[in-house]
Amino acid sequence: MSPYVVVNTALIGFFGFAAIYHFILWSHAKHQAVLLVFALLCLVTACHAADVIALASARSVAAGQRALDIRVVLALLGQISAVWLLSLLSPVRARPYVWLVTVVFLIAVVVNLTVLHLAGTVTAVERISTAWGEPISVLRRDTPRMWLSLGPLYATALSVNVFGFVCGARV
Numbered sequence: 001m002s003p004y005v006v007v008n009t010a011l012i013g014f015f016g017f018a019a020i021y022h023f024i025l026w027s028h029a030k031h032q033a034v035l036l037v038f039a040l041l042c043l044v045t046a047c048h049a050a051d052v053i054a055l056a057s058a059r060s061v062a063a064g065q066r067a068l069d070i071r072v073v074l075a076l077l078g079q080i081s082a083v084w085l086l087s088l089l090s091p092v093r094a095r096p097y098v099w100l101v102t103v104v105f106l107i108a109v110v111v112n113l114t115v116l117h118l119a120g121t122v123t124a125v126e127r128i129s130t131a132w133g134e135p136i137s138v139l140r141r142d143t144p145r146m147w148l149s150l151g152p153l154y155a156t157a158l159s160v161n162v163f164g165f166v167c168g169a170r171v
Contacts, residue, residue: 002134004056008049015046034088041081048074056136058125064139065122072112072119076105076153083160090167097163104156118153 019042026035051070058064080102087098112118120141127135 003132004130004134004136005053008053011049012046015042015049019043019046034085037081037084037088041078041085044074044078044081048078055139058137058139059127061122061125064125064137065117068119068122068139068141069112069117072117073109076109076112079157079160080105083163086160086164086167089171091170092163092167094163097159101156101160104152108153 019039022035022039022042026032026039029035048071051067051074054067055064055071058067083098083101086092087094108118120143122139122141124140126138126140128138129135
């Protein structure tokens with residue numbers, strides 16, 4: 001097994017265990033929302049590590065496109081989980097902002113899965129070797145939809161990071 005796969009498999013196990021563990025804690029701790037949100041964030045992160053393996057091992061355009069679409073969905077769901085976790089852990093109670101981010105990213109998930117590929121359409125899959133000799137796939141794709149993905153979605157994602165700094169400062 002290659003180092004790339006081994007590291008990501010370890011991450012799947014680590015975050016998968018954390019998701020299960022925190023879900024069990026949530027079910028026994030009077031259903032504290034922060035434990036459930038953290039469990040969901042760990043689950044999304046474990047799925048993302050699995051998707052990284054799928055991206056690196058894609059051999060066809062269809063497999064590459066599927067892995068890329070899943071990566072976008074997981075990134076959006078991870079941002080939703082992160083903004084809720086920040087809100088629950090800090091004294092900042094910006095529920096309208098948290099709900100706005102949630103709605104914007106859920107709409108983006110639906111658009112990515114049904115209407116258009118937000119990260120672009122995969123046009124080819126090339127195999128390259130890493131410095132240590134491991135073959136991985138590199139997806140060639142057309143330009144992502146600038147007006148939809150790079151504009152408002154990146155601005156919203158950046159605002160989540162700023163929100164994290166504000167929450168951290170308030171703690």
